[in-house]
Amino acid sequence: MSLETILFYLFGSLAAIAAVIMITRSNAVISALFLILNMASLAGLYLILNAQFIAVAQIIVYAGAIMVLFLFVIMLLKPENERKFMASSPKVKIFAIFIAAIVFFQFAYMIFLGKPSSLVAQDVDASVQAGTVEEIGRQLFTNYVLPFEAAGFLLLAATIGALVISKKKFE
């Protein structure tokens, strides 16, 4: 077993287990902490995939900024704990899990039918080159400068919108 395989199974199982724990805990703070663990292990997977910039951005933006915002709101509002996962309306929950299982098996069927690994072989040099900050920055400021500006404008609009919505009353 190569190091890549070991790290994939380590981070992959960590991400999967953290996701399952996240949706089954009744306390929202514990859910948020396990979502942070899930995002950190996804950042590890991005590093295995040679995506250095995305891995660092994942830690800073998701695990840093967004989850701090979530935890801040949870502690501000102090929502009461839900009941245990299967304690309230178990029929609805079993139906929901059934729906999600159908979604999963559809994806799995498509993946094994399509067999993308028989079509693409990883070219390690090109893959390392594609993930560098240099390459992403070059693309962002040449071919994708208009979406980049639009993303900046979207963030400005979201900031103003969040301020206006959470303000006490409108004048």
Added chain:
Amino acid sequence: MTVTIEHYLLLSAFLFSVGVTGVLTRRNAIVVFMSIELMLNSANLTLVAFSSYLGNSIGHLFVFFVMTVAAAEAAVGLAIIIALFRLKLTTNIDEINILKW
């Protein structure tokens, strides 16, 4: 035994299904929101996996934009939850039914 792209795609599909389950079963609006973030993350994993196996940086750019939109969405969504909490004093989505008649 090597890791192929199918491994990443299957993991991503599993995380997406867990996110779907979370959205459908949880009753706390903030946790529903976190499940949506989980689904966005699983889509990001797919994009990065394909981008890495094709040796092409366009998937990474797409992930960058998805992160931007997720940040904007989290800010506005949590502001809406705070405004709703001020009105109804709860974050339980079963009790928030002011759009129904």
